[in-house]
Amino acid sequence: MAGEKQALEIALNQGNGVLRLEPNWVPRSFCIPGKRLKLHPQDYYSYGPHRGGIDERWLASTTKADNGPLTTPFEGLSFIQTGDSHLSLKDALEVGGKEILGGEVMKRFGGWMMYSKFFDNEEPLPHHVHHTDAMAAKVGRVGKPEAYYFPKQLNNHGGYFPYTFFGLHPGTTKDQIKECLAVWDQKDNGILYLSKAMKLQPGTGWDVPPGILHAPGSLLTYEPQRASDVFSMFQNVVWDVYTPRELLSKDIPEAHKNDLDFYIDLLDWEANLDPGFYEHHFMNPRPVRPVAEMHAEGFEEYEVVYKSTYFSAKELTVLPGRKVVVKDEGPYGAIVIQGHGRIGNLEAESPALIRFGQRTKDEFFVTSDAAHHGVTIENLSTSDPLVMLKHFGPRP
Numbered sequence: 001m002a003g004e005k006q007a008l009e010i011a012l013n014q015g016n017g018v019l020r021l022e023p024n025w026v027p028r029s030f031c032i033p034g035k036r037l038k039l040h041p042q043d044y045y046s047y048g049p050h051r052g053g054i055d056e057r058w059l060a061s062t063t064k065a066d067n068g069p070l071t072t073p074f075e076g077l078s079f080i081q082t083g084d085s086h087l088s089l090k091d092a093l094e095v096g097g098k099e100i101l102g103g104e105v106m107k108r109f110g111g112w113m114m115y116s117k118f119f120d121n122e123e124p125l126p127h128h129v130h131h132t133d134a135m136a137a138k139v140g141r142v143g144k145p146e147a148y149y150f151p152k153q154l155n156n157h158g159g160y161f162p163y164t165f166f167g168l169h170p171g172t173t174k175d176q177i178k179e180c181l182a183v184w185d186q187k188d189n190g191i192l193y194l195s196k197a198m199k200l201q202p203g204t205g206w207d208v209p210p211g212i213l214h215a216p217g218s219l220l221t222y223e224p225q226r227a228s229d230v231f232s233m234f235q236n237v238v239w240d241v242y243t244p245r246e247l248l249s250k251d252i253p254e255a256h257k258n259d260l261d262f263y264i265d266l267l268d269w270e271a272n273l274d275p276g277f278y279e280h281h282f283m284n285p286r287p288v289r290p291v292a293e294m295h296a297e298g299f300e301e302y303e304v305v306y307k308s309t310y311f312s313a314k315e316l317t318v319l320p321g322r323k324v325v326v327k328d329e330g331p332y333g334a335i336v337i338q339g340h341g342r343i344g345n346l347e348a349e350s351p352a353l354i355r356f357g358q359r360t361k362d363e364f365f366v367t368s369d370a371a372h373h374g375v376t377i378e379n380l381s382t383s384d385p386l387v388m389l390k391h392f393g394p395r396p
Contacts, residue, residue: 017370060333102368146225159218211268298322
């Protein structure tokens, strides 16, 4: 581990507590890329067509993607740019967790407990559910709450279906859901007839705790979530394309793979049937301070994900030609989605096009000490705002 420790010290010194991360691309066999990730048009099938297209970029991730037996060794893991060294954020935390996350976070959680991603699909996903802690524990995993925010800068078009189905109609019965699962290999199971679609609005978001069925629509989505990749698909046909049954039973104990009652137990029934679902889960951005006061100092910052105890997120805009010092309560990952400037003493820019394997200057991880003392962020453009999204783990 001596080599990893030395590489981390070099990176921490270079960025004065701010680490630069490399792009982290993840394919999905059941998805069609929406091609809004800024990846080169020739590179969306860089893992091979048999793996499916790249429609996700994972951010500040220490979680390995669970993409079946063909998953590559480092798929889903974020790496720190350290000259010629190749150091994953996961390994860096093993040798320097206190230096990166702070003593309180390490004592309470033992590591970085979330990651975020850009999810970019041309079509909607199947209606599916992420396990609660209790159900995930049955397969040796942890539950997966998540949240969505739809950045305007990355949604120049809405894809084929910019609507997300959430939950179930009040009055839906468990027997109706079991019937949908029972006919998986016979016909379209029609589970969306039992749900309601919400039109997705750029610049807003949704909170999606575990146990809630959801079929994400085709906007590019910034998706903070707990460090887990556990799920069960409940919809067998999406836009006339079959969903393999193994995606229903992927994270189900062997003894229960054909037990329809077990699948029902994955669902938070009350939350799925909640007639006030919109009021309880929709998120409009909230300014962290009075807007006029922030403008006078040269920036705007909004909470964009704020209904979960497992993670949160902010959108920070530094106005053209301005320099600000931004303090936060804890460490965070960050991705620049517009403009160019500096974060600490590191260059920051949002690229127009990225080749697979190319290093960029748009993603960072800010350590606990740097966040507490304040990071100087400068917009070097006289016309274009510098905009970044910041994703935080749970507070100790």
